[in-house]
Amino acid sequence: MAAGSNEPKSRYLQYLEIVTGSLEDKKRYRQYKARIKRLPANYRTAVEALERYLMHFGPADGAGAMAMYEDLADLFEQSAADGTPIRDVFGEDPVEFVEAFMANYPAGQYRARERNRFTSAVARAAGEDAGEDTAGEDRTVR
Amino acid sequence: MGKQATEMLKGTLEGIVLAILSDRPAYGYEITAWLREQGFSDIAEGTVYALLVRVEQRGLVDVEKVPSEKGPPRKVYSLNARGREYLEEFWRTWSFLAERLEQLREGGK
Numbered sequence: 001m002a003a004g005s006n007e008p009k010s011r012y013l014q015y016l017e018i019v020t021g022s023l024e025d026k027k028r029y030r031q032y033k034a035r036i037k038r039l040p041a042n043y044r045t046a047v048e049a050l051e052r053y054l055m056h057f058g059p060a061d062g063a064g065a066m067a068m069y070e071d072l073a074d075l076f077e078q079s080a081a082d083g084t085p086i087r088d089v090f091g092e093d094p095v096e097f098v099e100a101f102m103a104n105y106p107a108g109q110y111r112a113r114e115r116n117r118f119t120s121a122v123a124r125a126a127g128e129d130a131g132e133d134t135a136g137e138d139r140t141v142r
Numbered sequence: 143m144g145k146q147a148t149e150m151l152k153g154t155l156e157g158i159v160l161a162i163l164s165d166r167p168a169y170g171y172e173i174t175a176w177l178r179e180q181g182f183s184d185i186a187e188g189t190v191y192a193l194l195v196r197v198e199q200r201g202l203v204d205v206e207k208v209p210s211e212k213g214p215p216r217k218v219y220s221l222n223a224r225g226r227e228y229l230e231e232f233w234r235t236w237s238f239l240a241e242r243l244e245q246l247r248e249g250g251k
Contacts (some may be wrong), residue, residue: 075191081173081213084187091186101192
């Protein structure tokens with residue numbers, strides 16, 4: 001699960017988190033938001049635009065997404081401290097940067113599922129289905 | 143830097159960064175600054191950072207956090223044994239590619 005404590009969770013907490021999502025992740029996300037708030041205004045504006053993009057296309061869930069946000073905060077705190085201009089951080093094509101960055105983290109459930117489904121559909125069409133069952137989990141999702 | 147150069151750089155940037163790190167440890171900002179000095183003017187700091195996160199995740203570099211006068215501690219990256227192996231493979235691939243392309247150019251004359 002999330003970085004931080006390795007203690008087993010109480011049954012109560014396990015049930016609670018089914019309803020609320022991981023509390024540890026929520027805490028990490030709040031900490032990330034606080035770090036972003038402390039950035040100079042123009043960095044903050046750029047990061048918030050980046051967040052919007054990530055909400056649509058990035059990993060949406062769990063510890064993977066939290067690691068991504070924390071790495072982002074590291075980058076922008078460092079850039080702000082160095083006085084690196086916004087354009088130099090993002091480059092001429094900000095989409096290229098954000099896509100390269102996002103590729104480092106596990107795709108969100110929705111994207112991962114669709115990628116697996118697509119990959120196994122092509123494998124089946126190519127007649128490579130026999131024996132291997134890497135796509136097994138996928139066929140159960142209908 | 144033209145569009146063609148940018149496109150070609152994309153496929154080789156990882157090898158370039160590892161080659162820089164094989165010379166000496168460095169942090170992200172130093173690597174970007176060096177690339178710009180060498181004429182790769184369009185390179186984005188963020189792109190280099192994304193690449194460093196990737197090579198760290200894949201265990202090709204070791205990372206040490208060094209306190210900094212301004213701002214948060216800096217992550218200093220150095221090439222480890224696995225990274226060295228990977229870099230050797232990169233140079234072999236590069237030689238193959240460069241050789242074949244040169245042949246193609248000679249043939250076209």
